[in-house]
Amino acid sequence: MMPSTRQSPPGDEAVTRLADKLFRHEAGRLVSVLTGIFGVHRLQMAEDVVQEALVRALKTWPYYGIPENPPAWLMQTAKNLALDRVRRERRFREKQPAIMIDLEQRMTALSGESGPMLEDEIKDARLRLLFTCCHPVLSLEMQAALALKVLGGFSPAEIAQAFLIREAAVAKRLSRARRRLKTDTIPFELPSGPDLAPRLDGVLHTLYLLFNEGYKASAGERVVRRDLCAEAIRMGSLLADHPVVGRPCVHALLALMLLNGSRLSSRTDAEGAFVRLEDQDRSLWDQAMIRRGILHLSKASVGETLSEYHLQAGISACHCLAPDDASTDWPRILSLYDHLAELNDSPVVALNRAVAVAKVHGPEKGIAEVQTLLEQGALESYHLAHAVLGDFEHQREQPAAAAHYFKKALHLAVLRSERDYLARRLRECEAS
Numbered sequence: 034m035m036p037s038t039r040q041s042p043p044g045d046e047a048v049t050r051l052a053d054k055l056f057r058h059e060a061g062r063l064v065s066v067l068t069g070i071f072g073v074h075r076l077q078m079a080e081d082v083v084q085e086a087l088v089r090a091l092k093t094w095p096y097y098g099i100p101e102n103p104p105a106w107l108m109q110t111a112k113n114l115a116l117d118r119v120r121r122e123r124r125f126r127e128k129q130p131a132i133m134i135d136l137e138q139r140m141t142a143l144s145g146e147s148g149p150m151l152e153d154e155i156k157d158a159r160l161r162l163l164f165t166c167c168h169p170v171l172s173l174e175m176q177a178a179l180a181l182k183v184l185g186g187f188s189p190a191e192i193a194q195a196f197l198i199r200e201a202a203v204a205k206r207l208s209r210a211r212r213r214l215k216t217d218t219i220p221f222e223l224p225s226g227p228d229l230a231p232r233l234d235g236v237l238h239t240l241y242l243l244f245n246e247g248y249k250a251s252a253g254e255r256v257v258r259r260d261l262c263a264e265a266i267r268m269g270s271l272l273a274d275h276p277v278v279g280r281p282c283v284h285a286l287l288a289l290m291l292l293n294g295s296r297l298s299s300r301t302d303a304e305g306a307f308v309r310l311e312d313q314d315r316s317l318w319d320q321a322m323i324r325r326g327i328l329h330l331s332k333a334s335v336g337e338t339l340s341e342y343h344l345q346a347g348i349s350a351c352h353c354l355a356p357d358d359a360s361t362d363w364p365r366i367l368s369l370y371d372h373l374a375e376l377n378d379s380p381v382v383a384l385n386r387a388v389a390v391a392k393v394h395g396p397e398k399g400i401a402e403v404q405t406l407l408e409q410g411a412l413e414s415y416h417l418a419h420a421v422l423g424d425f426e427h428q429r430e431q432p433a434a435a436a437h438y439f440k441k442a443l444h445l446a447v448l449r450s451e452r453d454y455l456a457r458r459l460r461e462c463e464a465s
Contacts, residue, residue: 048094051103056087059104060186063111065158071115073165074215080183082114083107159184159271160278161221166210167236170217175210176239177246178203185264195261196246223278233278237286237342240265240272244290248297250448257297266290273329285333285342291326292349295319306453311358323353344373363392380411384418396425416445420455427462436462 060083067079086107100106166180181187181195189207193200224232247261269287273279299313330346348369355361370386383406391399403412403422412418423438436459443455 048091048099051099052087052090052094055090055103055107057186059107061159061162061184062104062155063108064183065162066108066155067111067115068162068165069158069221071119073219073221076165076183076214077211078115078118082111082118085114086111156271156274157223160275161223163268163271164223164232164236165214165219165221167232167239168214168219169232169235170213170219171210173239173242175206175213176235177243178206179210180239180243180268181261181264182207184268187260187264191260195258197250225277229278233272233280233283236272237282240269240290241286241342243268244293248293257300259297262290262294262297266294273332281333281336281338282340282342284329285340285346288326288328288330288333289342289346289349291322291329292346292353295322295326295353301450304453305450306457307448307450308454310352315357318353326350326353339372339376341373341376344369344376348373361392363389367393380406380409380415384412384415384421388421391425391428396428400425414445416442416447416451416455418442419445420458423458423462427458432462432465 063083063086064076064079067082068076071079089110090103090107094100163180163184166183167176171179177196178192181192182189187195189200189203193203196203223229244262244265247258247263247265250258266287269283269290272283273287295318296310296313298319299315299317300308302308326346327350330343330350333343333346348366351362351366351369367386367389370382370389374382374386384403387399387402387406390402400422403418403425406412407418419438419442423435423442426432426435426438439455439459439462443452443459446452446455
């Protein structure tokens with residue numbers, strides 16, 4: 034029976050816009066609840082019936098009107114479709130009637146819940162699904178693709194566009210991930226006890242990679258992909274809100290993503306070219322996100338463990354709280370980088386630390402730090418290492434040397450936005 038509506042038929046275009054928005058926000062909730070009821074081995078079925086529920090909405094809402102509660106309509110329709118599919122399976126119909134009865138009872142119980150109780154049930158299911166998507170039996174590529182697909186409502190085409198790979202490659206990753214989860218009989222549960230910490234580390238690492246790909250894309254035309262950043266923050270918020278899972282390291286990562294995310298609007302100019310932090314229009318920074326980031330950084334200070342996320346969030350906070358570049362607490366940032374280098378001795382961390390060294394002790398000291406890194410061979414093909422040297426030489430008023438490094442950085446850069454920026458810096462040096 035068609036749910037009662039309060040709105041007159043709105044037409045195809047309005048329904049399509051609403052359905053697209055609902056699907057992006059509700060798909061993860063629906064798939065999570067259905068997977069909790071029917072099991073991880075039926076993840077594909079859960080995705081399929083949610084997709085079918087959306088198709089039915091697109092077909093019926095233009096004629097019958099938009100339901101009073103569209104998310105509830107989608108949930109009920111998807112649940113009915115799922116039950117119909119299971120009823121048609123011989124092994125459930127003939128060999129396991131008790132399981133069928135149990136499934137129907139669980140569906141009925143969920144349908145009878147409302148308000149906070151139902152929302153808690155959905156949040157718990159979404160967390161379980163997040164841990165399932167980020168299970169260590171899956172590769173990092175599979176984890177990211179599966180999390181975006183089942184929790185974020187991203188289509189394979191959107192995932193392919195986000196990571197600049199072919200849609201067929203995304204489909205293969207998703208298929209392999211689902212098959213692995215099914216054959217390994219992965220439980221749909223939140224890890225507990227000694228299992229929680231390592232599993233949580235894996236989830237956080239996946240979210241960190243997901244956010245960073247949005248914050249600074251590894252390839253393509255755009256340096257910023259807001260949809261990836263927003264999805265990583267949404268999943269991180271889900272973790273942080275949980276009374277058991279919301280540990281200090283979770284709040285630290287969420288703080289880092291919020292603080293860095295607050296600056297997205299100023300990272301490129303009107304033409305899409307990259308803008309350095311010191312040149313950004315700080316009036317464009319999202320102050321609400323900064324406040325949220327500082328709040329979660331405060332929550333992250335509880336406990337004795339200091340993670341890389343804590344230190345990176347602290348560095349980002351120093352930038353976000355400074356009214357202008359000249360007011361930035363660079364000695365504090367250098368100290369945080371010193372601690373970060375003890376936890377992560379990667380050359381990229383060392384390069385970022387060299388920038389802080391130059392800010393505190395002068396560009397000559399920064400040049401020495403970067404030249405040492407280049408001599409070690411780790412950053413010779415990394416365009417930003419040469420761009421940093423070009424900037425240091427520019428600060429020393431050595432335009433010829435700066436042009437040399439900017440030209441080398443331009444040769445190595447891939448992103449168009451960064452190439453545009455480096456080309457402009459090169460022209461400025463050559464004109465001096």
